[in-house]
Amino acid sequence: MNTSLLTNVKNEFVSKFQRAPVMVFSPGRINIIGEHTDYNDGFVFPAAVDKGIIAAINKSDSDSCTAYATDKEETFMFSLKNIGPLSQGSWQNYLLGVVAEIQKIGKSVGNFNIVFGGNIPVGSGMSSSAALENSVVLGLNEVFKLGLSKHEMILISQQAEHNHVGVKCGIMDQYASMFGIENKALLLDCRTITSDSFEIDFQHHEFALINTNVKHSLSDSAYNDRRSVCESVAKMLNIPALRDATELELASIKDKISPENYQKVRYVIQENERAISASKAMQQGDLEALGKLLYASHEGLQNQYKVSCDELDFLVGQAKLNEHVLGARMMGGGFGGCTINLVAKDGAENFKAQASKAYKAQFNRACSIYDVKLSQGTHLIN
CATH class of the missing domain: 3.30.70.890 (GHMP kinase, C-terminal domain)
Structure with missing residues (x-):
């Protein structure tokens, strides 16, 4: 984990919102072999890596939510009512999608603020999208005590990508990012969503x-x-x-x-x-x-x-x-x-x-x- 990134994200949150945040690290992933097999209920061989997304998140006292992407230096404010996708390619859709999918399963999320940044190279195929989705869902689960299991969280992240980003991805990226084990790769059965770990x-x-x-x-x-x-x-x-x-x-x-x-x-x-x-x-x-x-x-x-x-x-x-x-x-x-x-x-x-x-x-x-x-x-x- 990048300590300077951690410090930067935390300091940005405290500076903007004057309160201590809940901090989350969500890694990107590599895939040793098994490409395009995950959405066919097949086997894949991913591993989480030490590059990822760091997010700072907590409740908001205002009547809206605020998200700040440190890498892009962009602020996004939104209401929790009538959430829908924005234009294609917007980073905001990953965030909005997670919130919308949590609401769909009947869980209540209040207004919140989030600051995030990452060191996964854009377009590298290391799944910065899944890392962002997982950081948001785990952070919201902690802040609002939603009681979600990690399996429920990755399904929320996957549905966010399907319904708000428009990519009908399999479960590999979200699973590897959420369930990664240090120094191990995971042989993931995408039908049962269970894995065996292998020491690398x-x-x-x-x-x-x-x-x-x-x-x-x-x-x-x-x-x-x-x-x-x-x-x-x-x-x-x-x-x-x-x-x-x-x-x-x-x-x-x-x-x-x-x-x-x-x-x-x-x-x-x-x-x-x-x-x-x-x-x-x-x-x-x-x-x-x-x-x-x-x-x-x-x-x-x-x-x-x-x-x-x-x-x-x-x-x-x-x-x-x-x-x-x-x-x-x-x-x-x-x-x-x-x-x-x-x-x-x-x-x-x-x-x-x-x-x-x-x-x-x-x-x-x-x-x-x-x-x-x-x-x-x-x-x-x-």
């Missing part, structure tokens, strides 16, 4: 994230489009979700769907299997097998699910050229953001320098490199 100690290897620093505008619409394809094919197969499908069953309806949609669904089925295989490889300490699964995941995302982009493909290509890297893939919804790379510690600096130089030469744009530690999930800061 690769000894001589580590994960490095490389951010393309691009976010192509197709991302949200393409995300919803692919979810729609998955749901329609599941209905054709007469199953609850693609988690229940096999490639053999999919082949039986191949002539009833387009070749493009056939490959998208085939990717989901294969990626679900890769997530389970990755957990076994980690249990056995077989990092070479894990690396091969990462590369296979990216190939599927690039050529079957078609959510990659030139910048992501280039960085994965650079990873393949470097002997110190066991595996790499794009991470997140797609069309930009980060690659996640499994790299030998003694060759990490060489790889980062080589990839950065090549990327700048290719795109005339700098990439950003992050080292992250695996963190505890959303929690109150004493």
Whole structure:
């Protein structure tokens, strides 16, 4: 957790509202493997990280609510009556969505003030949105004694994104942010919303994230489009979700769907299997097998699910050229953001320098490199 960010957020709150706040840290997340499987009731392999959102929150004596985003230096005042989404892309929608979803389940929230800031790079695919949603719902739960469980909180955060942001996301981001365990990754079953934790100690290897620093505008619409394809094919197969499908069953309806949609669904089925295989490889300490699964995941995302982009493909290509890297893939919804790379510690600096130089030469744009530690999930800061 960033202590200077913590101090800044707390001081801003006290300065603006003249009272001590409840403080919350909510982390972003990485996902080792299992991309676009969460909204298909499948398996994913995320972990919370030490970059996140810090929020200061408490009751307000006024007849309205005030939110201040320190990163944007923007203030937003609103009433708790008739809450609805603002224009698309507004950060306010994440906040308003959480409040509206709490109201929908019959819980009473009074007027409040909130100040928040974060150090999750925007557009990195590390889910700053889920971190913000979780920080708001946990803070409101504490301030107004709502009695919500953490499972109830993540469903509120997810519905906020569905109904106020317009992204029909699965549960992975909210779950990983809320339930993260320090130094562990979670093999999450998105149907039962339960997970098994895996100690992450690769000894001589580590994960490095490389951010393309691009976010192509197709991302949200393409995300919803692919979810729609998955749901329609599941209905054709007469199953609850693609988690229940096999490639053999999919082949039986191949002539009833387009070749493009056939490959998208085939990717989901294969990626679900890769997530389970990755957990076994980690249990056995077989990092070479894990690396091969990462590369296979990216190939599927690039050529079957078609959510990659030139910048992501280039960085994965650079990873393949470097002997110190066991595996790499794009991470997140797609069309930009980060690659996640499994790299030998003694060759990490060489790889980062080589990839950065090549990327700048290719795109005339700098990439950003992050080292992250695996963190505890959303929690109150004493």
